[in-house]
Amino acid sequence: MLFSDLGLAPAITRALEETGYTSPTPVQGESIPAALAGSDLLVSAQTGSGKTAAFLLPALQKLTVRSQGSGIGPRVLVLTPTRELAQQVEKNALEYGKNLRWLRTACLVGGASFGFQTRALSRPVDLMVATPGRLMDHMRQGRVDFSRLEMLVLDEADRMLDMGFIEDIETIVAATPAERQTVLFSATLDGNVGRLAQTLTRDPKRIEIARVDDGGKIEEHLLYADDQRHKDRLLEHILKEAGFDQAVIFTATKIGSEELADKLSDLGYSAACLHGDMPQSWRNRTLNDLRRGRIRVLVATDVAARGIDVPTITHVVNYDLPKQAEDYVHRIGRTGRAGRDGIAITLAETREFHRVRRIEQYLKRQITEGVIDGMEPTRRPPKGGQRRHNGKPGGHSGQRRHGQGQGYGSDRKPGSGYAKRAPRSANTSSRAPRD
DSSP states (O other): GEEEEEEEEHHHHHHHHTTTOOOOOOHHHHHHHHHTTTTOOEOOOOSSSSSHHHHHHHHHHHHSSOOOOOOOOSSSSEEEESSHHHHHHHHHHHTHHHHHHHHTEEOOOOSSSSHHHOOOOOOOOEEEEEHHHHHHHHHHHHOOOOOOOOOEEEHHHHHHHHHTHHHHHHHHHHHHHHEEEEEEEESOOHHHHHHHHHOOOOSSSEEEEEOOOOOOOOOEEEEEESHHHHHHHHHHHHHHSSSEEEEEEOOSHHHHHHHHHHHHTTOOOOOEOOTTTHHHHHHHHHHHHHHHHHEEEEHHHGGSSSOOOOOEEEEEESSOOOSSHHHHHHHTTTTSSSTTEEEEEEEOOOOOOOOHHHHHHHTOOOEEEEETTTTOOEEEEOSOOOOOOOOOOOOOOOOOOOOOOOSSTTOOSSSEEEEEOOOOSTOOOOOOOOO
């Protein structure tokens, strides 16, 4: 199947071809025709499956026809949980719609200039991408008119609910026309997301795309530490021996990201932090520096787990475990992009064993546990959760692809000090699907 077979306007398919996209992914192949038919949609698909284009292309198709409504408000509204994701969605919309010369977009996110956003809203807007909090700020000032809204998209609805945006979403939806088309994308359609979907949609079509292991572009490792000092020693060793191009290190707190970035800078790394309290201009500058290679190590909170697409990120390190098990997938998906291989290393204190198990239960597989020569933990997880060692401490390095003995040492050869521990079950895999 080709994009030209889906009924999209030639101006859109031409832009896709110029970008290098010709064939839709499974989620696009199922969602786009249903959305073009005007159906409300509930879509469950993994991150990295092409879901952004799955809702943007039908939205742009709507915009090829002149609006019959009056006013200057948006015809399409996309809600996202984070600023970075909102900016990425707007960037994609301008890329796919570059041949729609009349297309006007607006991106309303926190941390950015109110004045610039207000000026954007003073003119007709075709497609608006916003985070719920900042959109509510403009709505309270009476700057947003939804009278001609045709399509409402909730991207990563599960994440927005986790972040406490439920009341804002309900307020925003109540201000939109009842006859709008509603499209909801989420990692899961159960629980709170399912209840929200029932109130927002009318006779929706449900599309669930199974998680696909695309060959294991991301290699995962789990290292246990006795305490914080032990964890710091492990991190220093990883950064020294990994031979990485660029790395993202995830911390649990904002202050933790700042302190760790400062510590790594003192060690000589070109490091910077990224978290939600930073002004938007700083965040934009940091991301641009990362994309241009000026920053080799980005220390971030989960705000960076979605919306960052930098192919040269070769390593992800979970310095702190994520609060939500599903955030693990989004974190490690910052590597292994654009067809490249990536490595994700999770550091966990022994007392956090139960949190590791929750992540593995969510993944429905185990993460390969290992040790670094001379830095083995003195404490072990509780009985019943230990994994058998498939070799002696200080043995050969962990296997990488297809059984080849390669660890993540700088020479990429056996003997770099990493010993792999075998999973409990022979059926489990150390590889993650591309995020």
